[in-house]
Amino acid sequence: MPVSLDPTNPFATPSTLPYRLPDFAAIREEHYLPAFEAGMAEQRAEFEQVLTDPAEPDEENTLLALERTGRLLDRVSSAFWNVVGSDSTPGLEAIEEQIAPRLSEHYDLLYLDRRLFDRLEALDARAGAGEVDLPDDAAHLLEHLRRDLVRAGAALPTEKQEQVTRINARIAALEATFSRTLLAESNDSAVLVTDPAELAGLADAERAAAREAAADRGMDGWLLELSLFSTQPQLVTLANREVRRRLHQASLARGSRGGEHDTRATLLELVRLRAERARLLGYEHHAAYVAEDGTAKTAAAVHAMLAPLAPAAAANARLEAVDLQRALQADEPDATLEGWDWPRYAERVRNERYALDDAALRPYLELERVVHEGVFRAAHELYGLDFTERTDLVGYHPQVRVFEVSDEHGHPVGLFLGDYYTRASKQGGAWMNSLVDQSRLFDELPVVVNNLNIPKPPDGEPTLLTWDFVITLFHEFGHALHGLLSDVRLPSQSGTDVPRDVVEFPSQVNEMWAWEPEILRHYAVHHVTGEPMPAELVDTLRASRRFNEGFATTEYLGAALLDQAWHRLAPEDVPDDVAAVEPFERSALAAVGIDVPAVAPRYRSAYFKHVFGGGYAAAYYSYLWSEVLDADTVEWFAENGGLRRDNGERFRSALLSRGGSADMMDLFRGLRGRDPEVGPLLARRGLSPVSV
Ligand SMILES: [Zn+2]
Numbered sequence: 001m002p003v004s005l006d007p008t009n010p011f012a013t014p015s016t017l018p019y020r021l022p023d024f025a026a027i028r029e030e031h032y033l034p035a036f037e038a039g040m041a042e043q044r045a046e047f048e049q050v051l052t053d054p055a056e057p058d059e060e061n062t063l064l065a066l067e068r069t070g071r072l073l074d075r076v077s078s079a080f081w082n083v084v085g086s087d088s089t090p091g092l093e094a095i096e097e098q099i100a101p102r103l104s105e106h107y108d109l110l111y112l113d114r115r116l117f118d119r120l121e122a123l124d125a126r127a128g129a130g131e132v133d134l135p136d137d138a139a140h141l142l143e144h145l146r147r148d149l150v151r152a153g154a155a156l157p158t159e160k161q162e163q164v165t166r167i168n169a170r171i172a173a174l175e176a177t178f179s180r181t182l183l184a185e186s187n188d189s190a191v192l193v194t195d196p197a198e199l200a201g202l203a204d205a206e207r208a209a210a211r212e213a214a215a216d217r218g219m220d221g222w223l224l225e226l227s228l229f230s231t232q233p234q235l236v237t238l239a240n241r242e243v244r245r246r247l248h249q250a251s252l253a254r255g256s257r258g259g260e261h262d263t264r265a266t267l268l269e270l271v272r273l274r275a276e277r278a279r280l281l282g283y284e285h286h287a288a289y290v291a292e293d294g295t296a297k298t299a300a301a302v303h304a305m306l307a308p309l310a311p312a313a314a315a316n317a318r319l320e321a322v323d324l325q326r327a328l329q330a331d332e333p334d335a336t337l338e339g340w341d342w343p344r345y346a347e348r349v350r351n352e353r354y355a356l357d358d359a360a361l362r363p364y365l366e367l368e369r370v371v372h373e374g375v376f377r378a379a380h381e382l383y384g385l386d387f388t389e390r391t392d393l394v395g396y397h398p399q400v401r402v403f404e405v406s407d408e409h410g411h412p413v414g415l416f417l418g419d420y421y422t423r424a425s426k427q428g429g430a431w432m433n434s435l436v437d438q439s440r441l442f443d444e445l446p447v448v449v450n451n452l453n454i455p456k457p458p459d460g461e462p463t464l465l466t467w468d469f470v471i472t473l474f475h476e477f478g479h480a481l482h483g484l485l486s487d488v489r490l491p492s493q494s495g496t497d498v499p500r501d502v503v504e505f506p507s508q509v510n511e512m513w514a515w516e517p518e519i520l521r522h523y524a525v526h527h528v529t530g531e532p533m534p535a536e537l538v539d540t541l542r543a544s545r546r547f548n549e550g551f552a553t554t555e556y557l558g559a560a561l562l563d564q565a566w567h568r569l570a571p572e573d574v575p576d577d578v579a580a581v582e583p584f585e586r587s588a589l590a591a592v593g594i595d596v597p598a599v600a601p602r603y604r605s606a607y608f609k610h611v612f613g614g615g616y617a618a619a620y621y622s623y624l625w626s627e628v629l630d631a632d633t634v635e636w637f638a639e640n641g642g643l644r645r646d647n648g649e650r651f652r653s654a655l656l657s658r659g660g661s662a663d664m665m666d667l668f669r670g671l672r673g674r675d676p677e678v679g680p681l682l683a684r685r686g687l688s689p690v691s692v
Contacts, residue, residue, distance in 0.1 A: 358466050
């Protein structure tokens with residue numbers, strides 16, 4: 001029987017607050033661990049019941065029964081992971097460290113159980129023979145579960161299963177090694193400057209940070225620390241070309257310098273093991289294994305989408321380089337444009353051409369107004385949603401705002417929590433979380449959270465945003481809408497539970513409404529005078545959108561194509577010698593026509609943490625894959641009259657409401673009437689197609 005949980009623990013029973021909002025006022029740190037333990041025990045017992053049910057498998061006793069397991073674990077998990085990201089404490093971090101490996105063990109135990117695989121196979125056979133009738137969502141779930149189990153190795157003979165398990169453990173260890181080594185290498189590669197004259201151009205805050213970074217390590221001078229990207233942000237402001245060169249070369253050399261922090265042997269072993277595992281599981285290579293789990297389905301489809309973009313992007317980057325070369329020569333008559341010059345001269349050309357700076361825009365972009373008159377207004381115009389702040393409901397931190405969402409008939413839709421400000425206890429970046437997943441099975445409405453990291457102004461002062469934050473607000477709210485408008489039966493198919501290569505699609509689409517004149521004129525209003533943003537400022541903003549996109553697309557594609565190239569190798573083709581890494585990169589990029597010397601891939605292999613530290617191996621293409629669907633959908637809206645309630649309704653019913661209950665590509669085709677095309681993306685990024 002399940003471990004019993006103290007009935008006073010707030011996770012012991014479903015929340016009685018509206019929409020089952022977790023009772024954050026009652027939840028304390030000590031409640032999490034016992035709830036996790038009881039939740040895992042409860043789910044194991046529930047699985048056991050499903051797997052030992054003597055009745056022939058059917059929808060109710062297998063698929064729905066599985067969906068009903070783990071309710072307590074879901075309650076504690078969703079509250080916990082949200083708070084760990086948004087308002088962490090050393091105590092919560094200690095719980096995370098303890099619970100993360102136990103959770104992964106828990107799910108392995110449940111899903112690598114041979115009896116589960118056999119039961120699902122039996123159900124599939126019965127469905128095939130017409131003995132049971134599965135509705136579409138249940139059939140989709142069955143297919144998904146079976147594929148997940150096969151992909152995990154559940155269908156293999158025991159000996160091969162053990163091999164997969166051994167490879168998995170080794171891969172996990174190597175990914176951790178890669179991340180750890182890379183962190184040490186990046187710290188080691190920071191550039192020390194001892195002559196303050198060499199820091200010319202650096203903003204006061206950057207200079208102070210460099211001073212502090214040096215002092216922290218007991219060094220005298222200024223330490224320029226490296227971010228993960230190839231192209232370091234300080235290259236925009238550093239005026240001294242020699243310092244820029246040192247910084248850029250230090251960045252590109254990370255992980256390939258020999259010595260104890262060299263990552264190349266680790267990455268080669270990872271590539272080989274991933275290829276071996278793919279072969280054991282019956283796939284041609286790791287890229288094929290990963291693509292199958294997304295909407296791309298095959299590595300060939302990924303390649304067919306990425307490869308034609310590469311020459312178009314590179315051609316544009318070469319054109320951009322001509323302008324930058326001219327700007328560089330005004331400072332350094334004999335210099336040839338290099339990677340360490342690009343950001344600085346791109347910024348200069350941008351300023352000359354568009355004279356656009358944040359200081360001019362910010363008075364027109366006040367947070368409260370952008371949220372209500374921008375983000376919420378667009379959702380009202382498109383989907384008929386209304387938002388009412390519920391000050392009687394509390395979030396997990398005093399800065400969290402709670403809004404009740406209703407439809408145009410006044411029917412409840414869900415809760416939206418907005419947590420906008422940065423604070424020491426919050427992770428960097430911006431994201432959406434779900435606290436309660438919508439499902440008809442449990443008759444539950446969604447509760448979703450948006451997190452941003454906007455610096456909080458002193459009390460009493462308005463929060464004035466940069467344009468990037470405005471786009472981020474609309475982007476994250478696109479994820480929130482995916483959760484809020486979900487209308488599915490099965491909780492595991494709710495809202496944003498979709499393949500990784502399309503999860504960014506609805507959020508990217510929602511960014512379009514930030515640019516919509518009918519929305520912009522309501523939210524972009526001077527916070528003191530009430531004047532709308534001047535038309536010339538709006539025009540400049542719009543015109544600057546495509547600037548430097550040749551560079552941005554080339555560096556992104558460089559990284560995405562390197563990721564694919566490594567993971568399309570057969571195990572026996574993976575080189576042993578670390579000296580082979582660089583030539584491999586060069587030929588992989590040249591093969592697709594990426595040959596702009598001053599544009600490095602966004603990450604080179606030896607510091608490609610997304611791919612060799614875990615997470616995005618063979619999946620870095622996902623961002624652009626989503627954007628192809630996004631740009632094509634933006635065009636669909638434009639063809640149909642743009643911001644209109646009936647267009648919103650079509651998008652909602654065809655796509656947003658369906659979550660993961662069907663294949664997203666099928667849903668897209670249902671809306672668009674055809675397969676996605678790359679033309680709209682090329683046009684948006686200002687790239688002209690190149691015939692090859
Ligand atoms: Zn996103």
